[in-house]
Amino acid sequence: MKNKLLIFLLLSLAIIIGVFTRFYKLGESPSGLYIDEAAQGYSAYSLLKTGKDEFGKIFPIVFRSFTDFKTPIYIYLIVPLIPLFDLSAFTVRFPSFFFSILTLPLIYFLLSKLTKSKRIPIITTLLLAISPWHILFGRTNFECNVALFFYLAGIYLFYLGLEKPKILIASAISFAIAIPAYHSQRIIVPLTLIILFLKYKNVLLGKIHLKPFIVGCILGLLISLPTLSVATTPGFLMRAAGLNIFTRNGGHILLSVREFLSLYLSYLTPRNMFILGDYGPRSSFPDLSTFFLWQMPFYLYGLYLLIKNRKLGKLKFVTIFMLLIGPIPAALTRDPYSTIRALPLVIPQNIIIALAIGTILLRLKNNKLKFSFAVLSLGILIYSLAKIYSSIFILNDFYRAKYWDYGWQEVVKIIKTLDPKIPIVVDNARFEPYSQIIFFLKFDPTIYQKENFEVPLNQYYTNMNRVKEKKIGNITTRNINWDKDLFIDEYLMGDELAISEQQIKEHHLELIAVVYYPDKSVAFRIVRTNYLALPVNR
Amino acid sequence: MNLKTIVFALSILLWPISLYRANTLPNFISYTIPTLFIAISFYFYRKGKSFFLLPILFLPLISPKLLPIPILVILAFYVINKGKKYLPYLLVSLFLLAGFFKPFWGQTIFKPDYQARQKVIRNTYLYPNVLSARVFQNKLRIIVDKFNFNLTAFIDPSNYLFGFHPREIMVDNQNLDKFPFLSLPFFLFGIYFLRKTSHWHFPLILFISSIISLSFLNNFDRNDFILFTPLSIILFEGINQFSKKFKSRANIYYWIYLFFAFFQL
Numbered sequence: 079m080k081n082k083l084l085i086f087l088l089l090s091l092a093i094i095i096g097v098f099t100r101f102y103k104l105g106e107s108p109s110g111l112y113i114d115e116a117a118q119g120y121s122a123y124s125l126l127k128t129g130k131d132e133f134g135k136i137f138p139i140v141f142r143s144f145t146d147f148k149t150p151i152y153i154y155l156i157v158p159l160i161p162l163f164d165l166s167a168f169t170v171r172f173p174s175f176f177f178s179i180l181t182l183p184l185i186y187f188l189l190s191k192l193t194k195s196k197r198i199p200i201i202t203t204l205l206l207a208i209s210p211w212h213i214l215f216g217r218t219n220f221e222c223n224v225a226l227f228f229y230l231a232g233i234y235l236f237y238l239g240l241e242k243p244k245i246l247i248a249s250a251i252s253f254a255i256a257i258p259a260y261h262s263q264r265i266i267v268p269l270t271l272i273i274l275f276l277k278y279k280n281v282l283l284g285k286i287h288l289k290p291f292i293v294g295c296i297l298g299l300l301i302s303l304p305t306l307s308v309a310t311t312p313g314f315l316m317r318a319a320g321l322n323i324f325t326r327n328g329g330h331i332l333l334s335v336r337e338f339l340s341l342y343l344s345y346l347t348p349r350n351m352f353i354l355g356d357y358g359p360r361s362s363f364p365d366l367s368t369f370f371l372w373q374m375p376f377y378l379y380g381l382y383l384l385i386k387n388r389k390l391g392k393l394k395f396v397t398i399f400m401l402l403i404g405p406i407p408a409a410l411t412r413d414p415y416s417t418i419r420a421l422p423l424v425i426p427q428n429i430i431i432a433l434a435i436g437t438i439l440l441r442l443k444n445n446k447l448k449f450s451f452a453v454l455s456l457g458i459l460i461y462s463l464a465k466i467y468s469s470i471f472i473l474n475d476f477y478r479a480k481y482w483d484y485g486w487q488e489v490v491k492i493i494k495t496l497d498p499k500i501p502i503v504v505d506n507a508r509f510e511p512y513s514q515i516i517f518f519l520k521f522d523p524t525i526y527q528k529e530n531f532e533v534p535l536n537q538y539y540t541n542m543n544r545v546k547e548k549k550i551g552n553i554t555t556r557n558i559n560w561d562k563d564l565f566i567d568e569y570l571m572g573d574e575l576a577i578s579e580q581q582i583k584e585h586h587l588e589l590i591a592v593v594y595y596p597d598k599s600v601a602f603r604i605v606r607t608n609y610l611a612l613p614v615n616r
Numbered sequence: 617m618n619l620k621t622i623v624f625a626l627s628i629l630l631w632p633i634s635l636y637r638a639n640t641l642p643n644f645i646s647y648t649i650p651t652l653f654i655a656i657s658f659y660f661y662r663k664g665k666s667f668f669l670l671p672i673l674f675l676p677l678i679s680p681k682l683l684p685i686p687i688l689v690i691l692a693f694y695v696i697n698k699g700k701k702y703l704p705y706l707l708v709s710l711f712l713l714a715g716f717f718k719p720f721w722g723q724t725i726f727k728p729d730y731q732a733r734q735k736v737i738r739n740t741y742l743y744p745n746v747l748s749a750r751v752f753q754n755k756l757r758i759i760v761d762k763f764n765f766n767l768t769a770f771i772d773p774s775n776y777l778f779g780f781h782p783r784e785i786m787v788d789n790q791n792l793d794k795f796p797f798l799s800l801p802f803f804l805f806g807i808y809f810l811r812k813t814s815h816w817h818f819p820l821i822l823f824i825s826s827i828i829s830l831s832f833l834n835n836f837d838r839n840d841f842i843l844f845t846p847l848s849i850i851l852f853e854g855i856n857q858f859s860k861k862f863k864s865r866a867n868i869y870y871w872i873y874l875f876f877a878f879f880q881l
Contacts, residue, residue: 336797339778339800340777340778343774343778343800344781347772347774349771349772349774349775352764352768353764353768365752374768385808414781415781464751468743468752
């Protein structure tokens, strides 16, 4: 009874910490709204208002976007949130937050199913609640966290299904949702299903389980049918084709094998996990790696325990297979240590750390030692939370605002105050700002669909042509053409390189407004042309 | 010569060759000599000679960057074996420490880093109060971060098998290929079964002392060749255990290994 109460309290603590670390300033930090976040948000907005995405496609299976063909689940999850929370950064990040919180009790129940130990499930849940890796993708619009939830739910329901066969159907549904939820799940889920089938084939093909197993397979296949129907199109394969290591190595098998193994190993090594972290400015926080440095000795000891201890049963099996297949999709792509693609790995690596902590805790017989351990743990927890605060809300917002496309909300606010009769040109030489503009303007999707044409709808998944010039009412996104634009009365908008102070002077431009990054460097300038002031001989 | 021996021979060839190719001959020799001294020391250790630590005392004389290694190695043997016979070695190593401290200090992470300090100062202004700023932004952190960065590089298998990551070119590092990348299972077997060998103290103490010592350096590149001997011992044990475990099936892996290692060479 006492133990149950303690576990309930610790689980509640984990969820409270999880909510705090993910919900606090959800729409404000990271500062800005990245291009993909805005694109997903507007696709959802367009679907809500017209039943079509911004290209006019009715309920797409994968979203064309910048011809990177985004996975659909996340976008469809945003749709019902827009009437509730309006179209905002908060709304587009909310599904990540919501499912990352749901993952906390889910991992607790899954591990409780796999092991009799009371410690390992609760320690893992607490570690996941404070995990920098899981927090990052729990407060930003990345599809991987939603996919992780459905993947874990699939495994949990599978183990429940081994006892109550009908639940196998729910497991199949969950796995089927995970596949289109994020690109890497297209590899992870099938591999997981093969491993689980091989391990439990005698049970699954037995009298009691066979019927729900077959029903589950059929239902899973039916749910996957839309995905399968576009699986061979260039659009669906776009990401894999562009990122895989085999094309980059010119099909050289030796180089590809070497690179794959090198990348694979990089996901399991302490140096990346505890020191370097992800190199991407949006997939990491400054001064914070994927795991806390204090977890490193536990990780090494936990690995040893995982290999050595033969009594871990199902927990050992699940941890090892998740650990081994987790890096595969990421290692097939060129980026070193891509934490987005390898997110499922956060689970087995936290289990390994929890295994070490749990084992040490078990060996503490003396009450004084136990008390000291509890005090030390509390100290580490407070330090870790403070470190998270420092990295996410202080350093990241200051140094990484530029990478999160900070400034467009402010730009749109200014645009709204400008004379609507005068055209506006937004420079797109170095970025594609149209998605952020239509997002913050909440531009009418019907008008946008009419004014902008990219490819015929029957070539939505197959034609990779792009039209970079976009028309948004009186706003056009294109490169500034100084030779022509200077002689038209219009507003020009661009970054520091597009519109420098020298250009303003030289072209007699009227400075309307400047948007600054949090570090006070110039993000964007808005000017008005002044052709009457130009020298006559120009 | 059996297949196992060829595999071992090929696996330990890569690092010396890549070091030789990436450096001038005098440089190559200067990085190789400390390794030879350690190999000699191991030979004496295997033969049961009481003076086996003597060659290690010469390391700081060859390169002051290796100054802490003898102290750490001798201290470790002293603690493990509780033998007074190590005391003279300890005294000599301390004497060397006093003599070579200045040139060593100048090449360590303790040397003030102006840029890093400026960054710390700049960051402190972002925090709401001095206390919170000092917790996360302080000068001690500069040293601790550098030490951790170096130390984790030494316990990263990618360092030895892939010259770090192919796309992770470090400015001050030659990113040398050290061992054929398919050696990983041998290393894992070697580490796991090391305690079963009679001489496990030597490679373990040498490896740990060396990585701690090298982690104090601003740039450990090429000096890390000092790890060649302990790692080769671990690799040798790993291949032996691998053969024992998988018997004739190990040959399949050996052939694949030779195929890849040959091309890597």
